[in-house]
Amino acid sequence: MTSLDDRRRALEETYILDFERSLKVRARRNRLLAEWVAAEIGRNDVDAYVNEVMTIAIASPEDTGLIQKIRADFSAAGRVADEALIREKMHELMYTAAEALESEQARQGY
Template sequence: MTTFDKREEAFEKKFALDEEQKFKAIARRNKLVGLWAAEKLGLAGEQASDYARSVVASEFDGTGDASVLRKVLADLSAKGIAVSEDELAARMNELMAQAVAQVKAGK
């Protein structure tokens, strides 16, 4: 194996690791968003955990962040809880920073 091949393999491994961490951070962020929304909805314990899992699952309908945003806004609105799209998007950004830190720390 040449030096070039070794470098290429190292870059591929780093890319795969970065993508895995990105995926984990997004899933963690969505869980944190779900727990935040669950608190606003008055859910606790297992109900809050179940709701957070449903928020994480909503990411996989093909539209990513937009589906998470829509689900949480719809759920909050259905309970008469006023949260703007901008407020939720800002909260998601804050929680993404927290999620990235948690994933990097191995939590």
């Protein structure tokens, strides 16, 4: 029974680590996305905009609320950004964020 308990604990630890990693990658992606949007719409207060986006992202675990905010911000700036463009950028930045986290963890010896 002990080996079964050890296996269960190991699986739980793996699940927790994977979940934490996905949260970190998503948070990095959202930060990169906010910085990209701020540059695209000409926001000078990038840090404030990043905080706005992060607040929306936390409140809305799915990306729908985030996409709505970004589209509204583009529109307010007189720019057009359809959902497909935003999702494509989110996808691209998800990989960028994952690679950055992996690099950082490798440097730290994880």
